[in-house]
Amino acid sequence: SAVISQKPSRDICQRGTSLTIQCQVDSQVTMMFWYRQQPGQSLTLIATANQGSEATYESGFVIDKFPISRPNLTFSTLTVSNMSPEDSSIYLCSVEETASYNEQFFGPGTRLTVL
């Protein structure tokens, strides 16, 4: 399966600032996704990162708050904008490869704490 890395692995940020999280895959993948895992809770899909076009957001998530880029088939970024303490979560990137259809593999996550 693809090897997925995320940067940063963790960060502590001040209220009102923005943080950009990077997701890098070691091979070209068809689909990339961003999930949020709030403390002690399950995972919720934020959006699907589409290569060369705007991301597709799930209900409750908007582009102004979570802008996403995907310039090529191996890289994506998620920005958490104008942060508040409620944004403190683990943010995970996941990918689906053409060769392993119907299986999503997850990166190690970025643990964000907003003060």
Add this chain to the structure above:
Amino acid sequence: GNSVTQMEGPVTLSEEAFLTINCTYTATGYPSLFWYVQYPGEGLQLLLKATKADDKGSNKGFEATYRKETTSFHLEKGSVQVSDSAVYFCALRSGGYNKLIFGAGTRLAVHP
């Protein structure tokens, strides 16, 4: 809408005990079903999957059978180890949609 319900944790077992973590789902069509595991401080790992009724997924001694008649996908292991201590997530993916829908997760603690 589609949803996944897991048994609440934490589940606490002694080493070599039998494990069952219940998972039931609600979905339209014929979903694919998954179990993911999250070890302390790590990301999610795909543990096993099943894509159609009566399929049995298995990996690392864990098994789960896709039961359409009871809309269930219970995770089992015959003899747990301390190293199995983790949070286990049941998830589904409904045909035509790439989105994974996760259950709340069940924390398993195995003691020597």
